[in-house]
Structure formats: C-alpha cells, structure tokens
Amino acid sequence: MTDRRERDSDGEARRGAPRPGETVWRRPDGVRLSWKVFDDEIVVFNAFSGQTHLLDGFSALVLEEIEHAPASRDALAARLAGRFDLGDAAALAERLDAVLAEFDRQGLADPTVPNPAAP
Amino acid sequence: MTEARATVGALSRETLARRLAGDGIAVRTGPFVTRLRLPLDELAASLRLLYADFPVDSSGFADFDVTARRLGRGKIEFLIDGERRFAPVARGIALPMLEWAINWCLYTFSHQYLLIHAAVVERKGRALVMTGRPGAGKSTLCAALVGRGWRLFSDEFAVISPDDGRLWPIARPIALKNDSIERIRRLVAGAVLGPTSDDTHKGRVAHMRAPAASVRRADEPARAGWIVFPNRADDGVAALAPVPGGRAFFRLADNAFNYHFHGAAGFEAVCRMIDACDCLDLGYADLEDAVAALDRLVDGEAR
Numbered sequence: 001m002t003d004r005r006e007r008d009s010d011g012e013a014r015r016g017a018p019r020p021g022e023t024v025w026r027r028p029d030g031v032r033l034s035w036k037v038f039d040d041e042i043v044v045f046n047a048f049s050g051q052t053h054l055l056d057g058f059s060a061l062v063l064e065e066i067e068h069a070p071a072s073r074d075a076l077a078a079r080l081a082g083r084f085d086l087g088d089a090a091a092l093a094e095r096l097d098a099v100l101a102e103f104d105r106q107g108l109a110d111p112t113v114p115n116p117a118a119p
Numbered sequence: 120m121t122e123a124r125a126t127v128g129a130l131s132r133e134t135l136a137r138r139l140a141g142d143g144i145a146v147r148t149g150p151f152v153t154r155l156r157l158p159l160d161e162l163a164a165s166l167r168l169l170y171a172d173f174p175v176d177s178s179g180f181a182d183f184d185v186t187a188r189r190l191g192r193g194k195i196e197f198l199i200d201g202e203r204r205f206a207p208v209a210r211g212i213a214l215p216m217l218e219w220a221i222n223w224c225l226y227t228f229s230h231q232y233l234l235i236h237a238a239v240v241e242r243k244g245r246a247l248v249m250t251g252r253p254g255a256g257k258s259t260l261c262a263a264l265v266g267r268g269w270r271l272f273s274d275e276f277a278v279i280s281p282d283d284g285r286l287w288p289i290a291r292p293i294a295l296k297n298d299s300i301e302r303i304r305r306l307v308a309g310a311v312l313g314p315t316s317d318d319t320h321k322g323r324v325a326h327m328r329a330p331a332a333s334v335r336r337a338d339e340p341a342r343a344g345w346i347v348f349p350n351r352a353d354d355g356v357a358a359l360a361p362v363p364g365g366r367a368f369f370r371l372a373d374n375a376f377n378y379h380f381h382g383a384a385g386f387e388a389v390c391r392m393i394d395a396c397d398c399l400d401l402g403y404a405d406l407e408d409a410v411a412a413l414d415r416l417v418d419g420e421a422r
Contacts, residue, residue: 034383034386034387036368036386036390038363038364038365038367038368038393039363039364039365040363041363041364041365041366042365043364043365043368043369043386043390045383045386047382047383050379050382052368052369052372052386054365054366054368054369
C-alpha cells in the first residue's frame with residue numbers, strides 16, 4: 001500500500017518514468033489501430049497484422065492507454081484503479097496481467113525494458 | 120418495333136445448345152459476366168429453364184470462363200479459364216457442380232467486392248442479409264421469402280461495394296437441399312425448380328428459378344437494413360432477438376470470403392453495415408412462422 005500511495009502522489013512525472021529495469025508496455029512498431037465502439041463492445045482492427053479483435057471496456061481502456069504512451073504495469077494499474085471496480089488492487093493487477101499477456105500474444109502490445117543508456 | 124431483349128430464354132433450344140457446345144454464351148448475372156461452354160444437352164436444358172430471363176452479354180468481355188468437358192465413364196469436369204480446378208464428377212450432378220463452379224469463381228476472383236456467405240433479399244428498398252452456420256436454413260428461408268414477393272439478391276453471396284456499402288444483386292437460381300426441396304414446392308405456389316441431382320456431397324440438390332422481376336432489376340443495388348442470423352430449433356415460436364454490434368461484426372466477418380483481403384476498408388465497410396442495420400438472431404422451428412416474423416420485422420410491427 002505504501003508503494004501505491006507514493007506512486008499516486010508522485011503524479012504524471014512518476015508515471016512516465018519507469019523504475020530502472022521495470023518492464024514497460026508499448027505499442028509495437030508499425031501497429032496502426034482502427035477503433036469502433038458498439039455500446040459495451042469494442043472492435044479494433046490492426047492494420048499491421050490484418051487481425052480484428054473484440055475487446056471489453058477494460059481491455060479497450062488498457063490498450064488505449066498503451067497506445068497513448070508506453071507505461072509500466074504499475075502505472076497502468078494506477079490509472080485504471082479509479083475507473084473500474086474490480087474489488088481490491090490484487091484483483092485489478094491480476095486482470096491487468098491477463099489482458100497484457102493476451103495483448104502480447106496478439107501483437108497489440110510489446111513488453112520492453114528501456115535501455116538506461118538510451119537518451 | 121423494339122428489338123427483343125437478348126436473354127437466354129430468347130434463344131431457341133437448338134441455338135442455345137449449339138452455342139454452348141461451340142464458343143459459348145456470356146450470361147450476365149448482376150455485376151458479373153460468365154462465359155459458359157457446356158457441351159451437354161442436359162445442362163443446356165437446365166440453363167434454358169433456370170436462366171431464361173438472364174441477359175446474354177455480347178460485349179466480348181467475361182469475368183469468368185466456365186467450361187464443362189466430358190470424360191470417359193460417365194464423368195465430366197469443369198475448367199475455369201481453361202484450367203482444371205476441380206476433381207471430375209459424375210455427369211448426374213453436372214448442374215449443381217456448374218453452380219458451385221460459378222460460386223467458386225465469385226469468391227476466388229471478385230475481390231473488388233466484400234463478399235459474405237449470406238442469403239440476401241430485399242423489400243421496401245432495404246436488403247435483409249441472412250448469414251450463419253451451414254444448415255441454418257438460409258437458402259430455404261431465402262426461397263420462401265422470394266415466394267412471398269421479396270426481391271432475390273442471392274442465396275449465397277452478399278456482394279458489397281466496400282467504398283459505399285451498397286449490396287449488388289446476382290439473382291442466380293436458389294440451391295435447395297434435401298427436405299427443403301419439397302418444403303419449397305409445397306410453400307411457394309408456382310415455384311419453378313430444375314432437375315433434382317441426387318448423391319452430391321450435400322445430398323439431394325435442386326435449384327429454384329429466380330423470379331423474372333428480380334432478374335430484370337439485377338442492376339439495382341440496395342443498402343442493408345437488417346442482418347439476421349437464423350437458427351433452426353426443434354420447436355418453439357419464431358423469435359427475433361437483438362445481437363450486440365461487436366458480436367454481429369465478428370459473425371459477419373467470420374462468414375466473409377475475403378474480409379482479410381480488404382484490410383482497413385473491409386473493417387470500415389463491416390462497421391458501417393452494422394451501424395446501418397438491426398442485427399438480430401432468428402430462432403425458428405417452422406419455416407412459414409419464420410417468414411411471417413421477417414415480414415413483420417420489415418413492416419415494423421414486431422421484433
């Protein structure tokens with residue numbers, strides 16, 4: 001809990017700056033997405049792979065966040081915590097991990113560890 | 120005196136057979152022209168019956184070239200643009216094989232359109248698209264609706280312009296299988312059916328001729344108004360239930376022949392189609408009950 005409060009209170013600057021060695025989720029190179037919202041179902045077309053994906057609201061928001069800017073799993077969890085009532089932080093983290101793993105498999109998100117030497 | 124419209128039926132039996140055995144005739148079915156070379160008397164007779172109202176195209180251009188060739192021991196084979204594409208079949212199933220060969224040409228070569236495996240009919244200016252798993256009764260429903268006055272587009276293809284979403288009619292004969300043949304004979308007064316072919320890989324098959332009015336209007340597209348997913352049940356009253364857009368999207372895309380070919384344009388086309396349509400499951404046990412439910416849907420009486 002302490003760690004979570006610290007991250008929240010640090011705000012945007014901390015969210016955009018993953019800890020050294022922390023995995024960051026990002027949109028893969030070349031991926032371009034088209035979105036269509038049908039009520040609570042979201043359909044996403046990936047022009048890079050030619051695949052179309054059906055997402056629920058939670059998954060769509062995770063993907064939207066990653067598309068907006070690369071983010072660590074903890075940063076994503078912090079941003080989503082206030083928007084979905086999934087019980088406790090552990091439940092949210094579990095759901096998020098499952099979604100990220102699925103995105104990785106589908107080619108919608110890449111887990112990367114930033115090179116600290118890079119500018 | 121106006122010049123007689125050049126149709127298959129306007130050709131004498133002898134002329135049709137001679138041309139089919141020679142250079143062939145080019146038949147226009149909606150936006151497609153198919154050159155047919157069919158040196159088989161029974162195919163000439165079936166064509167004269169089932170394609171009587173279709174225009175014979177004299178432009179010299181054809182989208183597809185379908186040729187039947189006799190082999191020994193009661194076998195025939197079909198060539199597409201002069202190439203062997205299918206295994207030889209018994210001569211007794213020449214007509215359904217011809218129809219399947221033309222279907223094969225459409226979904227193999229016609230990527231200027233988004234093609235969905237669906238039955239399509241039109242009433243009041245809007246098209247009703249029925250798609251779903253094989254055996255759901257699409258062709259039978261299609262034939263029954265056409266018998267009630269709906270305009271036939273196709274029992275097999277939704278032919279969609281990906282840029283503007285319009286659906287194009289083909290109005291080729293409706294393929295009926297097994298029990299559906301007798302059901303349609305009983306239900307549709309005046310239905311004209313071609314010969315029944317036994318022992319196809321889909322069982323017994325017979326084709327119902329398209330109404331002349333549908334064939335004449337084969338150059339009039341329409342926009343989709345309803346997407347219906349039929350499901351036959353053992354009992355129960357026909358019922359329509361809304362399908363969420365996302366799920367409807369995937370059902371349409373899954374039944375498309377070439378969704379992936381069109382990339383983002385295909386995605387946009389399917390999205391526009393879902394937006395423009397009521398998407399509904401149709402559960403039914405009785406054919407006439409289902410037809411009545413679809414009539415009421417279009418009349419705006421009930422869901």
